[in-house]
Amino acid sequence: MAEKRLLENKTVIVTGSKRGMGRQMVTTFAENGANVIAHARVQDDEHMDFCNTLAEKDHVKIIPVYFDLRNESEIKNGIKTIRAKKMVIDGLVNNAGISYTALLQMTSIDQLREIMDVNFFAPYILSQYISKMMLRNKKGSIVNISSSAALDGNPGLSAYGASKSALLCMTRSLAAELGENNIRVNAICPGVTATDMINDMKDDIFRIQKEASFLKKVATPDDIANTAMMLLSDMSKYITGQVISVDGGITQFSKR
Amino acid sequence: MTNLELYKKSFCETFEIQEDALKGLVYQGIPSWDSVGHMNLVATLEEAFDIMMDTDDVIDLSSYEKGIEILKDHYDIGF
Ligand SMILES: NC(=O)c1ccc[n+]([C@@H]2O[C@H](COP(=O)([O-])OP(=O)(O)OC[C@H]3O[C@@H](n4cnc5c(N)ncnc54)[C@H](OP(=O)(O)O)[C@@H]3O)[C@@H](O)[C@H]2O)c1
Numbered sequence: 001m002a003e004k005r006l007l008e009n010k011t012v013i014v015t016g017s018k019r020g021m022g023r024q025m026v027t028t029f030a031e032n033g034a035n036v037i038a039h040a041r042v043q044d045d046e047h048m049d050f051c052n053t054l055a056e057k058d059h060v061k062i063i064p065v066y067f068d069l070r071n072e073s074e075i076k077n078g079i080k081t082i083r084a085k086k087m088v089i090d091g092l093v094n095n096a097g098i099s100y101t102a103l104l105q106m107t108s109i110d111q112l113r114e115i116m117d118v119n120f121f122a123p124y125i126l127s128q129y130i131s132k133m134m135l136r137n138k139k140g141s142i143v144n145i146s147s148s149a150a151l152d153g154n155p156g157l158s159a160y161g162a163s164k165s166a167l168l169c170m171t172r173s174l175a176a177e178l179g180e181n182n183i184r185v186n187a188i189c190p191g192v193t194a195t196d197m198i199n200d201m202k203d204d205i206f207r208i209q210k211e212a213s214f215l216k217k218v219a220t221p222d223d224i225a226n227t228a229m230m231l232l233s234d235m236s237k238y239i240t241g242q243v244i245s246v247d248g249g250i251t252q253f254s255k256r
Numbered sequence: 257m258t259n260l261e262l263y264k265k266s267f268c269e270t271f272e273i274q275e276d277a278l279k280g281l282v283y284q285g286i287p288s289w290d291s292v293g294h295m296n297l298v299a300t301l302e303e304a305f306d307i308m309m310d311t312d313d314v315i316d317l318s319s320y321e322k323g324i325e326i327l328k329d330h331y332d333i334g335f
Binding site: 181 | 295298300303310311
């Protein structure tokens, strides 16, 4: 018997789908039967081809949308484009993000604002508008990709960690606000994950992170995509307001 | 159905009230127009008029009459 596709007939939005975890999410969700609205910052042929190829392979719709998450009016126009598709939106994954590591004195306020714009304000605005669409159907699942940096307090991560912590507060609060309309809101805190984002990580830090994991390896994008899929699917229909660490136990390790 | 009828229907169905209760109705003036009811009203209006309300307008929608003004001025809905 063919395996059941976990997201069959659902439509989900994924931000930052050009690279890394976002790209893997689109792949995993499509394989599992979802129609995906695949957001990226700017239009390009490679991303269009990626969407078209997946759509054909998995017999789903993959609709690319393009807007810069630093720009509120671009975000709103993007949402208008999504609304114009007249699709019932079942899920939103606020995945796109930027990282930044610098000590307090080396963090400019402009840099801090940009991090907050992309990592917190954009997910906030998207949740505001997309949850209104979910409200009409009295169902939905929002998944926020935070970070293990939101839970620890390592040097150099005051800006990035704060933006990701803000996302966790938003997650819990929205879960409480939207729950009675059957909209669930959860967050994932990935540990170090093999994507472009960690390209600049120093070798010794990478090694320490790997060693600190109970599993002695870093995460791969599919570890995060699979967890997001579970949270979007009806398998998790009684899970809301939760923060799920997908970090090989690193945050537990640091408590010892 | 005229836009005014559609507007009234959105209020009546969301808050489970009769049309004669609409005039002068304000946010939090009845138990069903609480913050949750407000979000449901906005979702209903967006659906009914096929618009996407700006968050500033969602915040400003403080009464039955104010809603008409917002829809007229910001979304070109004729009443
Ligand atoms: N990798 C890790 O170790 C790790 C650990 C914990 C949490 N996370 C979080 O996981 C999420 C995904 O990270 P990743 O590792 O997949 O990162 P990535 O490979 O660097 O990809 C980030 C994605 O976000 C998009 N993005 C960034 N700024 C944008 C903007 N202003 N407008 C539109 N899109 C924008 C990028 O688009 P472009 O291609 O156009 O730049 C890209 O597609 C992020 O929220 C990150 O903070 C990552």
